[in-house]
Structures are given as structure tokens and as C-alpha cells.
Amino acid sequence: MLFNSIDFAIFLPVVFILYWFVINKSLRFQNLLIVAASYLFYGWWDYRFLSLIFFSTLVDYSVGLKLKNESKVSRRKVLLWISILVNLGFLGFFKYYNFFLDNFITAFKFLGTDIKANSLNIILPVGISFYTFQTLSYTIDVYRKKLEPTKDLIAFSAFVSFFPQLVAGPIERATHLLPQFYYKRDFDYSNAVDGMRQILWGLFKKIVIADNCAEFANLIFNNSEAYSGSTLLLGAFFFAFQIYGDFSGYSDIAIGTSRLFGFSLMQNFNFPYFSRDIAEFWRRWHISLSTWFRDYLYIPLGGSRGGIWSKVRNTFVIFIVSGFWHGANWTFIVWGVLNAIYFLPLLLAKKNRSNLEVVAKGKILPSIREFTLMMVTFSLTLIAWVFFRANDISHAYSYLLSMFSVTIFSVPMFLGMKKALLVLVIVMCFLLIEWKGRSCQYAIEKLWVDWHVLLRYTIYSIIIFMIVIFNGSEQEFIYFQF
Numbered sequence: 001m002l003f004n005s006i007d008f009a010i011f012l013p014v015v016f017i018l019y020w021f022v023i024n025k026s027l028r029f030q031n032l033l034i035v036a037a038s039y040l041f042y043g044w045w046d047y048r049f050l051s052l053i054f055f056s057t058l059v060d061y062s063v064g065l066k067l068k069n070e071s072k073v074s075r076r077k078v079l080l081w082i083s084i085l086v087n088l089g090f091l092g093f094f095k096y097y098n099f100f101l102d103n104f105i106t107a108f109k110f111l112g113t114d115i116k117a118n119s120l121n122i123i124l125p126v127g128i129s130f131y132t133f134q135t136l137s138y139t140i141d142v143y144r145k146k147l148e149p150t151k152d153l154i155a156f157s158a159f160v161s162f163f164p165q166l167v168a169g170p171i172e173r174a175t176h177l178l179p180q181f182y183y184k185r186d187f188d189y190s191n192a193v194d195g196m197r198q199i200l201w202g203l204f205k206k207i208v209i210a211d212n213c214a215e216f217a218n219l220i221f222n223n224s225e226a227y228s229g230s231t232l233l234l235g236a237f238f239f240a241f242q243i244y245g246d247f248s249g250y251s252d253i254a255i256g257t258s259r260l261f262g263f264s265l266m267q268n269f270n271f272p273y274f275s276r277d278i279a280e281f282w283r284r285w286h287i288s289l290s291t292w293f294r295d296y297l298y299i300p301l302g303g304s305r306g307g308i309w310s311k312v313r314n315t316f317v318i319f320i321v322s323g324f325w326h327g328a329n330w331t332f333i334v335w336g337v338l339n340a341i342y343f344l345p346l347l348l349a350k351k352n353r354s355n356l357e358v359v360a361k362g363k364i365l366p367s368i369r370e371f372t373l374m375m376v377t378f379s380l381t382l383i384a385w386v387f388f389r390a391n392d393i394s395h396a397y398s399y400l401l402s403m404f405s406v407t408i409f410s411v412p413m414f415l416g417m418k419k420a421l422l423v424l425v426i427v428m429c430f431l432l433i434e435w436k437g438r439s440c441q442y443a444i445e446k447l448w449v450d451w452h453v454l455l456r457y458t459i460y461s462i463i464i465f466m467i468v469i470f471n472g473s474e475q476e477f478i479y480f481q482f
Contacts, residue, residue: 001044002476003253004206011041016260020187027184031158034181034261038163042127049125052090057160059086060135064142064149064156076143083139087132094124099328127167129325133292135160138174140296147175155181164257168250168477170268170288177265185262194445195259197460201444202252204463206477208470209430210245212423213238214478220414221389224399229408232399234420236382239389241427244273246478247286252442271438273381273431274359276373278342279352281381289325293318304347311347316340326388331396335387342380358439426466 001007015037023029043050063083070076138159141147150156159178165171220227220235227235251268258265272284282290294303298318302310316337323336346352359374360366366374383400390396414420437443448456 001041031154034158038161041163057157060139061156063139067142068149080143091132096328130169133171164254170266191259195256198252198256198442202249205245205249207467210242213242216420217242228410229403229405230410231412232403234412240385250477275377276355279346280355315344331387338384
């Protein structure tokens with residue numbers, strides 16, 4: 001079920017009414033409703049894959065209970081590895097089986113041996129990368145004795161399958177989200193209104209920004225050999241805002257929806273395109289994933305401690321794994337390597353934590369230095385996005401080669417240029433609003449709230465109007481494929 005669909009527009013108020021006005025006296029029934037609603041939400045796409053979520057839930061719930069009563073280190077490790085192998089086994093099979101098989105065959109062909117093996121027609125379950133990491137956080141933290149294992153199967157099932165963030169995050173930690181299912185939740189009108197405002201902004205990002213940028217990004221990337229360097233640069237720009245509007249828009253809708261039900265989710269995007277270096281960008285982009293890798297992979301490997309070799313190794317491991325998490329294609333791995341190359345000089349120079357404050361805090365405009373650093377960081381990110389979007393390595397290479405040719409100084413020309421100019425103007429206005437609200441959890445959290453109610457709701461009406469008129473066909477969120 002898509003957030004930007006009629007189905008969800010009916011589903012959400014029905015669940016909301018049942019949750020707050022029918023079974024609001026019973027915490028257990030509220031949690032059970034969340035489980036039922038979440039399974040319906042996910043099963044709307046393909047009910048067959050509900051068995052994967054259910055099985056992972058039972059495995060990790062059982063492992064947690066066993067860990068509680070097991071003191072022997074070797075047995076605790078076995079229990080942890082059962083959880084890891086089951087969860088990553090499902091993920092590896094559905095997401096990476098054909099990738100490894102194809103590369104295995106290619107490697108043997110290179111050595112002169114022709115192996116006959118058939119790839120499988122495997123459907124990738126939506127959101128498997130997200131809920132797999134979420135449930136793994138539970139068993140790892142229980143193993144580390146940072147979290148008391150739960151005996152409440154319903155609460156745990158609700159944590160694993162919580163529908164607002166089930167298929168594209170944020171990837172919540174068990175230490176943060178699971179305890180919220182233990183205690184009675186009271187309806188908070190101001191929190192719900194704030195949630196609705198965040199949902200509105202998320203829909204604007206998705207439908208007005210991402211979907212319209214996608215139209216031109218797809219056109220240019222799919223026909224890149226026919227366009228000038230300036231047009232290809234514009235295509236990369238459109239993709240940068242497609243993926244940002246799409247993914248951060250999903251996160252905004254997920255977080256806002258959670259607030260309607262009395263839950264708090266972590267911020268997943270913190271205005272990353274205003275970053276002054278790549279390290280800051282990765283503190284602000286897909287925060288739930290980057291912090292997951294930091295806490296469960298990077299730090300256990302040694303983090304930034306140790307010698308230069310250890311720092312280099314750990315940096316490349318974390319970015320390559322992050323790239324591979326996104327998809328079974330060498331383009332994602334190269335994207336990860338490129339970001340590691342960007343990041344490494346900052347780490348080695350101990351400048352990776354230089355920009356922790358909001359850019360131009362308390363000021364209307366950034367300084368010339370800040371603006372220059374933002375432009376350099378965005379340009380580096382744009383180059384990396386080409387690999388993320390390209391069909392394969394060859395496509396990315398030819399795209400960049402053509403983009404950085406002398407034709408980059410020409411005037412962009414392609415079919416639909418007039419509409420593209422309109423979308424560019426809207427993106428610029430969107431950036432101004434994001435800049436104004438860059439100190440908040442989301443851009444319009446505090447914008448216009450002290451204005452006269454009539455003026456404030458006029459602006460909200462304009463946003464709704466733009467969502468309606470720019471809404472074409474229902475477009476899946478781009479991160480559903482990951």
C-alpha cells in the first residue's frame with residue numbers, strides 16, 4: 001500500500017478511529033490492532049511475503065527469551081548467530097542470489113571454464129532490507145545486555161511490523177521503539193496536528209518534487225547518449241532531488257503518521273544538501289541506516305581508533321557495505337567506494353566532525369565560505385548519484401564522460417523543457433523553504449505557526465492544491481526497491 005494512494009487515504013482514518021475511539025481503553029488491543037493493520041498494509045502489496053515477517057518475528061522473539069536465561073558465552077553467541085543467519089539468509093537469498101550467481105559464472109568464464117547455471121525469477125520482498133535490520137537491532141542489543149528481552153509477543157510483533165516505517169524506514173532501534181509499545185498512549189492533539197503537518201510536507205516532497213523530477217531524470221538517464229553535457233548535468237540534478245524528495249518525503253510521512261498514534265520515530269533526514277563536507281552529509285542523510293552501520297559494524301571493527309590502515313579499512317568496509325545494502329549491482333558498490341574516497345581525507349585529517357552545528361546558525365544567509373563548501377559537497381554528491389542511478393558501470397562512465405565534455409557549457413535542450421523549467425523554479429522555492437526551516441525536525445515544523453490562522457491555512461491550502469494538480473499516476477517510492 002502506497003502512502004500516496006487512495007487506499008492509504010481510506011486505510012489511515014479507519015485505523016485511527018478504531019485505535020483512539022473504539023479500543024483506546026486496552027493497550028493490548030491497541031497493539032494487536034497495530035499488528036493487524038501492519039500486516040494488512042504490507043499484505044496489500046503481496047500477502048505471500050507476510051510469512052517472512054512472521055517467521056523473523058518468531059525467531060528473534062524466541063532468541064531474545066533464550067538469551068535472557070543463558071549465561072554461557074559460547075551458547076549466547078550461537079543464539080545470536082542463529083538470528084543473524086536467519087535474517088541475513090532471507091535477505092541474501094531474495095536480494096543477492098542472482099547477483100552472486102551471475103558474478104560467479106562470469107569469474108569462471110574469465111578463467112576459461114564455462115559453468116551452466118540458471119538464475120531464479122525471484123521477487124524482492126518490499127522493505128526486507130529495512131525490517132531485517134530493525135529486528136536484528138533487537139537480538140544484538142539483547143545479546144549485548146543493552147536491552148531486556150520482551151515476553152510480550154504482540155508488542156514485539158508490533159515493533160517489527162509497525163506499518164508507518166515498515167517498508168522504507170526509518171530503521172528504528174529496539175531500544176527506542178519497542179518500549180513505546182509497553183505503556184499506555186494518550187491522544188495528544190498538538191502532537192497529532194504536528195504529525196499531520198509533517199505528513200503534508202512529506203506528500204509535497206514526494207508528489208510535487210520527487211515525482212516531477214523523476215520524469216526528467218528518467219528521460220535524460222534513459223537517453224543519455226543523445227544529450228549534451230549541460231542536459232546530463234541537469235539530469236543528475238533532477239535525480240538528486242528525486243531521491244531526496246522521495247526518500248525524505250517517505251520518512252516525513254512515516255514519522256508524521258506515527259505521531260498520530262502516539263509514537264516517536266527518529267529523524268531520518270536533516271537537510272543533507274546544506275552540508276559543508278561529506279562527513280556532515282552522512283550525518284544528515286539516511287541517519288537511521290548510517291548510525292546502524294556505525295553502531296553495529298563500524299565501531300565493532302574498531303571505528304576510527306587504531307592506526308591509519310585500520311581507519312582506511314574500516315571506512316571502506318562501512319561505505320562498501322552501505323552501497324551493497326542498497327542493491328545487487330556494482331554501481332552501488334562503486335557509489336559506496338566513491339563516498340569512502342570523499343570521506344577518508346576528512347577522517348585522516350581529523351576534520352570529519354568539524355561541522356556539527358547547523359550551517360549559518362541564526363543567520364539569514366551563509367557566508368561565502370559556507371556557500372562554497374556547500375556547493376563543493378553537493379557537486380561531489382551529484383557525481384556519486386550518477387553511479388547510483390546508472391544502469392551499470394559502463395553507463396555511469398559514459399554519462400560522466402559526456403557530462404564533463406565541452407558541451408557542459410551549452411544550453412540544455414530536450415523534450416519537455418518548458419515543464420522542466422517550471423519544476424526547476426518549484427525546486428528552488430522548495431530549497432528556500434528548506435533553508436528557512438533547516439534548524440527544525442522538518443522544514444515547515446515552525447514556519448508560519450505564529451501567523452494569522454487564515455493566512456496560515458491559505459498556505460497549507462496552496463500546498464494541498466499543488467499536491468493535487470501535480471499528482472499524476474501513483475508512483476512507488478524509490479527505496480521500495482532496496
